[in-house]
Amino acid sequence: MAAQGIQGGRKSNKMTALVADDNMVNRAIHHRLLDNLGIESEAVGNGKEAVDIHCSGKNFDLILMDMDMPIMNGIEATRKLREMGIRSMIAGVSTRSVEHEIREFIEAGLDDYQEKPLTMSKLISIIHKIKG
Amino acid sequence: MDVVNQLQRQFLDYSASLHREGFLDDQFTQLQKLQDENSPDFVVEVASLFFEDCEKLINNMARALEQQGVDFKQVDASVHQLKGSSSSIGAMRVKNVCIAFRSFCEAQNREGCLRCLQQVTHEYSLLKNKLQTLFRLEQQILAAGGSVPAIE
Numbered sequence: 660m661a662a663q664g665i666q667g668g669r670k671s672n673k674m675t676a677l678v679a680d681d682n683m684v685n686r687a688i689h690h691r692l693l694d695n696l697g698i699e700s701e702a703v704g705n706g707k708e709a710v711d712i713h714c715s716g717k718n719f720d721l722i723l724m725d726m727d728m729p730i731m732n733g734i735e736a737t738r739k740l741r742e743m744g745i746r747s748m749i750a751g752v753s754t755r756s757v758e759h760e761i762r763e764f765i766e767a768g769l770d771d772y773q774e775k776p777l778t779m780s781k782l783i784s785i786i787h788k789i790k791g
Numbered sequence: 792m793d794v795v796n797q798l799q800r801q802f803l804d805y806s807a808s809l810h811r812e813g814f815l816d817d818q819f820t821q822l823q824k825l826q827d828e829n830s831p832d833f834v835v836e837v838a839s840l841f842f843e844d845c846e847k848l849i850n851n852m853a854r855a856l857e858q859q860g861v862d863f864k865q866v867d868a869s870v871h872q873l874k875g876s877s878s879s880i881g882a883m884r885v886k887n888v889c890i891a892f893r894s895f896c897e898a899q900n901r902e903g904c905l906r907c908l909q910q911v912t913h914e915y916s917l918l919k920n921k922l923q924t925l926f927r928l929e930q931q932i933l934a935a936g937g938s939v940p941a942i943e
Contacts, residue, residue, distance in 0.1 A: 681872075682844070682876050682879075684876035684880060687837050687840055754875055778818070
């Protein structure tokens with residue numbers, strides 16, 4: 660689960676991902692989905708940790724951002740990351756189905772949005788967007 | 792050979808019944824497909840995390856509902872979490888109780904919430920037993936030298 664030790668650098672060409680979700684069941688599942696695709700991932704439990712890990716100099720190809728998280732939610736975290744100039748692919752994942760809430764999340768700076776639960780095919784479609 | 796075939800049949804039948812009776816939905820099958828030689832215990836591990844999570848959240852809900860002035864937002868937050876993890880693991884009946892539970896939280900209906908709490912505790916306990924049986928069947932197949940059949 661650990662990303663490369665070099666600040667901002669890469670030891671290999673492996674894709675890297677950050678999972679931001681306050682639920683440990685979801686973190687375990689998302690990690691496994693990513694691992695199956697050969698993607699190294701790290702996990703954080705809220706939006707503030709997602710921002711802090713970038714402040715420490717780490718960078719990821721993909722961020723899977725949950726909407727509802729304590730301390731700082733996914734919408735705020737996405738906004739902050741974009742303000743910081745983070746251009747990584749940010750895919751919002753949530754169980755919310757109310758249109759205006761999803762819209763607010765997307766407008767915060769998402770590249771993609773998927774309804775939970777995340778499946779292999781949903782993750783693959785997110786990754787195709789990065790490569791495409 | 793016979794023993795393995797018998798156990799495999801038992802496993803498939805039991806698995807099918809869990810789906811038929813609504814205990815598990817397709818999301819659980821998705822998780823089973825993620826299991827491989829690199830992570831042979833993935834499903835058991837995730838199920839354990841889920842049960843840990845369930846117990847913690849159910850306790851939180853019970854405590855919150857015991858208060859003189861119930862903080863329904865707090866109860867709802869726990870139900871939302873449980874809905875999320877039950878949805879992710881494919882625990883359909885637990886998830887469905889959570890959906891009803893959230894409506895009672897919104898309506899600030901303490902009696903309704905208490906009924907749902909009872910239901911969710913019951914469903915979680917049923918599911919835990921059934922999954923333990925399923926995992927036991929898997930172990931028996933492996934111990935007999937067979938492989939666990941894939942669920943389509």
